[in-house]
Amino acid sequence: MISVAVQPRAARLTLLVLLTAATRAALVSLGEALSTGVFVACLGAIVLLEARPAVGEKGWSMRWSLVAGGVVGAVLVAPSVGNGLSGRALSDFWVWGSVAAVVAALEEIVIRGWLQPSWSAERGPVAGLMVAAAVFAVIHLPRYGIVALPLDFGVGLAIGGLRLVSGRVLPCAVAHVVADWGAWFLA
């Protein structure tokens, strides 16, 4: 008999996140709005159901969190700057940008806010960092394909590292949103 000695919360959270991503992938053929809406709803449900008060973790101040997140996001966007601007209209950005910000924030709350600390508590910070980065890469696999998997893992490592350094989710969410928004404006 094989026994997996993993505490329930980390594994359960990981499973929930992966199931959420799988559901989104299954619904893509029915439209971007529906699949993303269900994804947001499922992440929101995880946020509501799995909420736990943070205990004994001191994080950076709001100002440092915003600065650090902005810097990491800008560094993620930097390699695309040389390609010039995309030409996408600013007037169309607001809706897309809002949706991207909400999805990014929810992903960060669930993955960096709860999943990573859960694995860290049960298996140590290296495991937490690696599992969170792997989950981050895998949930985007259906949309962006295998070619983006290593990149998403690298970005997951950077943002996960930011979580460890700062002790907060806010800089992770800021970095994620800045990187997403940069993709709109850059070619």
Place this chain on the structure above:
Amino acid sequence: MTRRGGRRTARGALGGLAVVAGLVLAAVLRAWLPSPPVYDGLVLPQQPYDYVSPPPNLSSSNVQPSSGEATFPVQNGKVAGGGVETDDRQAIAFFGLDAVHVSASAVSVKLRIDPVTNPPPWPAGWQIHGNVYKFSGVEQPSGAPAAVTSFQITLRYPPGPFQSLWFYDGTTWHELSTKKAPNGDPFAGATLTAFGEAGAGAPRGAQGDTIITILARLAETYGLLAFIIVFGVVAVVQEIRRRRKKA
């Protein structure tokens, strides 16, 4: 240093290392992707289509489409395979090994894609949808035209009715067996067996956007935003209730 302080320092060091390693990895791997990635699983809307002859409502903002060119070496009488794309990525061609045929004196072949300013008239009952592109190849250094057995093209088409790609062989247009990209991406591919001109076509009088399709698109875009706002409000209310209960 206390045990807890030491643990915190170790976590900080691990986090710093992960940030640097992740950013370096991301910078290196970014070069593999044709456009900046999004990390949400969202799809970026396409950049505006660059028309040779834009519709009147887009004429002020239109950018003229670009050309593309690539030079392939001839080795042992065979032309290496590869791809050519226009700078705006609206037209792409892929050539397999030895698909392009050249004379014995050729040392390389220059393959080009150019938007056509005055395309030949379309067959009765059909209308052009987007630009027509000319695919051509010339030997180097002679400048003689090269021949080709087959190659794959991918054309982007603008919003509106689209049915298939067409090929103009110098005398008439031929409808091509066309494969559309999945997920509504506005790209279509086909195989050409000669150099010439190709473009996207639609039956004349085909319906573009109707009030229903416009409403559906608006619902798709703003419906999602409304859904997210409603859900966000619910989440905030839940959080406030939880904190009040805790207090």
